[in-house]
Amino acid sequence: MIGAGVAGCALAAGLRRGGWDGPIDLWEAGRGPGGRAATRRCRQDVAWHIDHGAPLLNLLEDPEPKLVAPLREGGWIVPWREPAAALQADGTLGPAAADPLLGGSLYRGRQGMDGLCRGLLALAEAQGPPPSPTGHYGTLVRHLAVRHEGGWRLADANGAVLGDADWLVLTGTLLAHPRAMERFGWSEVPLLQATEGLDDGDLASALAALARMEMEARTNLMLTIKPAAAARWLSLPFRLLSFDREAQGRWGLRRLAIQPLADGRCGVVAHGVPAADGPAMAALEGAVAGALEPWLGERPCGGEALAGVSQRQLMHWGAAFPVAPGLPPAAMVCPASRVAFCGDFIAGAGFGRIEGALRSAQALAGRLLALALLLCLSLGGPALAAAAGAVPYRCDGDLLLATSDNGAVDAPGIPNTTGGTVPGATVLLEWRDLRLQLPRTNNAGPPSYTDGLWWWSLEDPQQPRFLHRRGAIEQFSCQAVAAATPPADGH
Template identity: 35%
Template sequence: MLDADLVVIGAGLSGCSLIARLRQLQWPGTMAVVEAGRGPGGRTATRRRRDEPHWRLDHGAPGFHLEDPLAESVQSLLDPLRDNGVLRQAKGAVMSVDTDGSISRSGGPADRAWLEGEPFMASLCEALLAMNDGALSQHFGRRVRTLQRDGDHWCVVQEGSDWQLRGRRLVLSGSLLAHPRSLAMLDWRQVPLREAVPAGQDPELDQALETLALSRAEVRWNLMLDLPLNGDQYPRQIWLTPEAQAHWRVERLVLHPQADNRTGLVVHGLDSGKTITPETQPVLLKQEEQRLRQLLPELLKAWPELQSACERAESLGVMRWGASQPIDHPLPPALQWCDASGVGFCGDYVDGPGFGRAEGAIRSGVNLAQHLSTLTP
């Protein structure tokens, strides 16, 4: 069993921002980060192919934008990333597609100034973790199933394994371990955080869990394709107008030119509303892959070469994002930290500027770091 003063579950933008900001504030405690994926990134993760080491595909968020003015604390966190070139202005045009296939440069997200990671999106989280001075243990490929409260410590247990990690304080950088949807999706008997701290022991935590239970989240079905085409001359992002999104249940298409005259394509499919359980998920993954591939000729009418390349594309499967884009009932910032239980929350589901977006994830991590920095390890 390993030990740390602070255990952070989730190595996405919020969790990595929290860790990096704590070090900027010179918090002296030891930290550990636990992540189910093979590396940091969360919903800014990057797909790597074992058979082609130079091939990269950002299969989650391809970029994000920030609203001015930024809080000084957020600016201080991002400045080093800008200075070393990891955070930069996104390349390529952003276009919009309407229900009839017509394209334009105006409207909605297409008008925004986008930022991205260099050389890929996961580089942002990698750089944030690298800002640590070494007092950070990193545990990837560890899918947490059980949380236990043992006296003044938390115990994090990996699903189907004897691996455990103990920490004095715990932060969830996503809401899955605290939200009832985990019961259906993962066939769990109880919400792990609720199981660890029964109702009545911590009024703040009770209120936080009640709020999170009310929140819905939009699911994404992201189809990944490997196109035999040089995509440098095409838009980097192709957004659908609100009307087109409702018609096709697709949010956007994102192109990722590769170094070998090929292009990765991610189709961000929207939820159908069907119940996701361990039994239905394999079937839904196949259905969504078929549905999204069949839509591509209509969505890409304006780009005949892209249409043709999609017909010959190799499928890399569908990635389901089950906790993205919170759309209501945000967690109040006052409930980000529940002192009696020694547990905190950060992520884009926390209320405030940037709610539901990458900016909200970063801001929530920075704000929680400010509070934790005042606590003795």
């Protein structure tokens, strides 16, 4: 996996919790896990830490991603209950309800946002005995190559081999998007170049969709405030201040996060409005002082915009937020080239937020595990499937397992018992991250099952009909999985 942000760490946890016991390697350019939800720390000043990207996470959609409950139970994330407000252009405060980053259930990492990723890795490790995912931090993967024998080779900027892998998961877009050519002067898009001769239509359309994707940049100003001045910041009526549209126009700021430190200091992070190069440090500090003048008072003498600042730093996020529509979920897995994608840039619930990174990783873990199972089933033949009590199908490229259950049904005299099933029986369908239990219909003919939204019927047992009603009716193409003979080389 390239990237140990939320998506990479969640994918490692999801794969391990789903039973994958093969090696997992995470390659990360940053010094530790977290990505855009990282916490900046300092070895010489252990009390100091600052969340320089996402200050919190919010969950808007039900059900919550599966990894959230174990993270909460393990104390890795805690509810975020700080006061929030929205600043309007006339300098008055209103409720922050309109901010899409502040709706739903709010959480933050314990002792910093990187607690979220550390927690995800701990969940992956807790699954022992398979070895823990190996993190390679401070390592930028610059070059990719397809290995002659299949799989991938990763190399650094000097061409030195970093490692080999059977599958490659990109949790960021850097290696697949032309922006790195502009930003870092790279001569090529690494994944595009590596796969030129592969003739994989799935990957070609995924890369085309990624190339069209735009990213919003952000420049954040990070301030450390000395204890005497911090008391004033910490008594403000908000810990998170979002700027409404007009206020953003007036001050050039999007949000302000005030983060208390254990020794009485506080961190303040001012998120600038989207800008390619971002404003300079002094301009951002001036904007903060101007916006907060009603609460902090007049600017200090001596040329500084804010009083009591002990440290100033800028953080420029070249790709802070992906711009919709994002990569379609159907393009997340390219089995022919053994490449997969996950991250907040996948279209769907939570897009552009931590919630999306978690959900995409959950979906990808399900699909990769299903592929692994599909491979086992096709190599092991019908005996394995029968042992599992499930019939395997491939539906729209992904494994579907169908388990019929006649249940405790006492139905003498019910006319339609075709296929040994009676009304009251059910079928359990496991497909992607869905588990559907559909009741048997009383329709004449071969068994059919529906809950009103989903339909499964076996007119042709080799090609069941699998439909979903969502306004229009969507049909998925399903075929029974045939047993394959193991390849001649025994692998």
